Amino acid sequence: MLGAGTMGAGIAQVAAHAGYEVLVHDPFPGAWSRARDRIDTYLERQVSRGQLDPGQAAAVSGRLGTGARIEDLAAAGLVIEAIPEDLELKRDAFGRLDATATPDTVLATNTSSLSVAAIAAATTRPAQVVGMHFFNPVHAMRLVEVIAAAETGEPAVAAVEEVAQRLGKTTVRAADTPGFIVNRVARPFYLESLRILGAGLAGIEAIDLALRAAGFKMGPFELIDTIGLDVNLAVSQSVFDAFGEQPRYRPSPIQERLVAEDRFGRKAGAGFYDYDPGDGSRRGPWSGLPKPATPMAATEISARVLATIVNEAASALEDGIASAADIDTAMELGTNWPHGPLAWGEELGLGAVLATLSRLATTEPDGTYAAVPLLRVAAGGTGFGR
Numbered sequence: 001m002l003g004a005g006t007m008g009a010g011i012a013q014v015a016a017h018a019g020y021e022v023l024v025h026d027p028f029p030g031a032w033s034r035a036r037d038r039i040d041t042y043l044e045r046q047v048s049r050g051q052l053d054p055g056q057a058a059a060v061s062g063r064l065g066t067g068a069r070i071e072d073l074a075a076a077g078l079v080i081e082a083i084p085e086d087l088e089l090k091r092d093a094f095g096r097l098d099a100t101a102t103p104d105t106v107l108a109t110n111t112s113s114l115s116v117a118a119i120a121a122a123t124t125r126p127a128q129v130v131g132m133h134f135f136n137p138v139h140a141m142r143l144v145e146v147i148a149a150a151e152t153g154e155p156a157v158a159a160v161e162e163v164a165q166r167l168g169k170t171t172v173r174a175a176d177t178p179g180f181i182v183n184r185v186a187r188p189f190y191l192e193s194l195r196i197l198g199a200g201l202a203g204i205e206a207i208d209l210a211l212r213a214a215g216f217k218m219g220p221f222e223l224i225d226t227i228g229l230d231v232n233l234a235v236s237q238s239v240f241d242a243f244g245e246q247p248r249y250r251p252s253p254i255q256e257r258l259v260a261e262d263r264f265g266r267k268a269g270a271g272f273y274d275y276d277p278g279d280g281s282r283r284g285p286w287s288g289l290p291k292p293a294t295p296m297a298a299t300e301i302s303a304r305v306l307a308t309i310v311n312e313a314a315s316a317l318e319d320g321i322a323s324a325a326d327i328d329t330a331m332e333l334g335t336n337w338p339h340g341p342l343a344w345g346e347e348l349g350l351g352a353v354l355a356t357l358s359r360l361a362t363t364e365p366d367g368t369y370a371a372v373p374l375l376r377v378a379a380g381g382t383g384f385g386r
Contacts, residue, residue, distance in 0.1 A: 008082035009035035010138030098123035117149035127153035178242030188308035194252035210298035310345035350379035
């Protein structure tokens with residue numbers, strides 16, 4: 001395991017729990033000791049709840065070790081990288097791993113949006129480089145996106161799928177394109193909500209409430225505050241850049257402003273909402289946000305957001321990113337949505353989805369709300385063929 005941050009430690013923990021011997025390397029001083037403390041605290045909690053006995057917890061802990069150098073990982077059958085989302089940083093790490101790992105070692109990246117092919121190009125073994133995108137918190141989230149670049153071999157894909165399934169995860173296959181499945185199809189949940197806010201049509205509390213009423217576990221603004229505004233914005237910017245700055249992916253100036261003012265969400269005590277500095281409880285919306293004159297109805301808010309989500313899911317299917325079944329599975333498991341977006345669109349009525357997009361397109365002719373051809377075909381009576 002390369003990287004002992006939140007994701008790296010989480011993957012190491014579930015791998016050790018599944019019976020794998022795990023060696024972790026992180027170059028930052030103290031990173032592994034902090035990760036080890038978090039893992040041991042989690043194991044102690046499992047023992048106190050009766051989910052593990054002390055012997056089992058000790059066995060899991062005993063399967064975790066640390067290496068002082070990246071070269072110490074060289075003998076592993078699988079190395080999973082979970083370091084910051086910086087392409088050059090990852091390419092450097094993969095080049096060093098490639099130079100020392102055994103010929104059969106599979107190298108996996110936990111990138112959430114970067115090109116697997118670009119990372120693999122830093123190695124002499126592109127057939128053995130694969131994307132293996134876990135979700136946070138790793139112990140609770142059941143999904144792993146498996147991403148094959150153009151040169152990735154089927155044996156490497158099959159190997160990481162087998163490991164992920166042994167960890168108790170459900171795997172979906174995604175093409176090596178910006179955002180893969182989840183981070184691409186989830187963009188409208190945030191971006192359309194931000195457009196509604198920016199247009200002064202509803203405040204963040206009303207939007208969050210409307211989308212919870214539609215079935216989402218959390219509203220977009222409380223979720224962005226939980227994820228981190230900086231992290232969420234970075235993914236939006238990455239997808240926007242990778243898709244040639246298409247209007248429907250354009251990041252929101254409102255979110256850019258909050259990030260510039262260090263309002264990163266719960267972790268900073270301030271985001272779209274303000275948080276109590278003592279107990280961290282949520283207070284009210286930040287006073288600097290737009291104030292709606294006449295709030296939009298909740299049903300209209302949810303209709304707009306869901307229409308753009310269904311359209312994006314149809315776009316991903318049309319582009320061959322994944323099968324219809326894998327797109328729906330990925331969004332149910334990777335984001336805890338109550339339905340997959342393609343099935344949800346059929347339930348809502350694809351004609352109604354198209355009507356919402358058409359109405360919005362009359363006010364925004366830049367293509368933000370242009371329905372993709374596959375959605376039009378599916379609305380004609382064929383559905384998405386799930």
